[in-house]
Amino acid sequence: MGVGAAARARRHRWHRRLAVPLNQALPQRRLFLLPTRFGAGWAVLVLVLVLFGINYQNTLAYILAFWLFALATVTLLRTWRNLLGIRVSLRLPHEVFAGSEARLGVVVSGGRARTAVEVHGAGTGSVLDLPEGQGESVLAMPAARRGVQPVPLLRVESRWPLGLVRALAWIDADQTLLIYPQPHEDDETFHRRVGAGLEASDFAGLRRAEPGDSPARLAWKQWSRTGVLSTKVFSVPPRQQVWLDYDSCQGDPERRLSTLCARVLVHHSAGDRYGLRLPGSTLPQGQGARQRREALEALARFDPELATPTSTRWQ
Incomplete structure (x- = not known):
């Protein structure tokens, strides 16, 4: 010093x-x-x-x-x-x-x-x-x-x-x-947020195209008939029951925690039931504001070296 x-x-x-x-x-x-x-x-x-x-x-x-x-x-x-x-x-x-x-x-x-x-x-x-x-x-x-x-x-x-x-x-x-960790959105998080991969039966309608829309979502046939470029809109994906696993993420520990943070936010917004697995600790599946808060607190307090549990609901 x-x-x-x-x-x-x-x-x-x-x-x-x-x-x-x-x-x-x-x-x-x-x-x-x-x-x-x-x-x-x-x-x-x-x-x-x-x-x-x-x-x-x-x-x-x-x-x-x-x-x-x-x-x-x-x-x-x-x-x-x-x-x-x-x-x-x-x-x-x-x-x-x-x-x-x-x-x-x-x-x-x-x-x-x-x-x-x-x-x-x-x-x-x-x-x-x-x-x-x-x-x-x-x-x-x-x-x-x-x-x-x-x-x-x-x-x-x-x-x-x-x-x-x-x-x-x-x-x-x-x-x-x-x-809390800085959210880092990966492909899985992006797909869950925008509803990519839905079947044609999940089509919900059209809206006016905006800059940044995927070309695959543009309604070209509608544009050829009306002259107005529109984007296909799909319904919200059905609720899921998922596990957010530390070992399934890539990168250094902080990058993994950031990815898990983004997934927690997205699955909470979608109303899913989700659990969190960190080395040495597991947060049971749940949903709602309490589940979101405890998952984010667990990610914030997690020590990659010690892997100590951080929540009273942890097993």
Whole structure:
């Protein structure tokens, strides 16, 4: 580990020790005030005015210096009170697939009106005004890989009203996101979705052709008679009872899990009864939202090396 990485790790551990749990009012001892560049320049200006007044016995310089100092003191107190006592809660997304973004709903409540409260996390941030004491923003957290991903530390801060100081605090979400594999559609999944391979008795009608339609599905005879190019439409394939098997997929483990994820989604949409076989574990056949959720969770938690069971319904 390099020097920079070690320093970041120590800083992260220190921030976590100072963090406040979710849904807890921000206490005074966890709220920190740091000067901004503008605030540092303000302090230098006050010091220069005081020295100028002392050196030249200039009363106007004294008045201006003390007025700026008093204004800075009031601003510091207002900035501190703008964050004191706020509560932060999270709304986790219903489901997240690898390669997309996890949109975290951050709810900030303060019991009274607050202004320009900034919320940062996962490399993004937003600014909230709480005219009625509560507001919500969305932070987009990248979900690069499947599996269990902890919610990062959140940072709330405020520079209101003049930006002389920055009041900040850290919020420890202490929650995790379950990232499902990125669906990868193979030939079997495509055939099940579009209903390829159906018999002529499953023909359901015609619709106007669209770009991307298969040439084999185009109604050429209809086009020769009417001059309108149409596409043959087939009825939805009958429901099936299938097993989705890890060993029947090709590619590396992540590619296989992505293929199984796509098959779960397609068979769920078709209303099929399906089960899932992974090395060392089997999810019995079923259907519905619960079956879909447990199958996706199993794929998300699956460890190709350990092959540990991941669901209470697993045998």
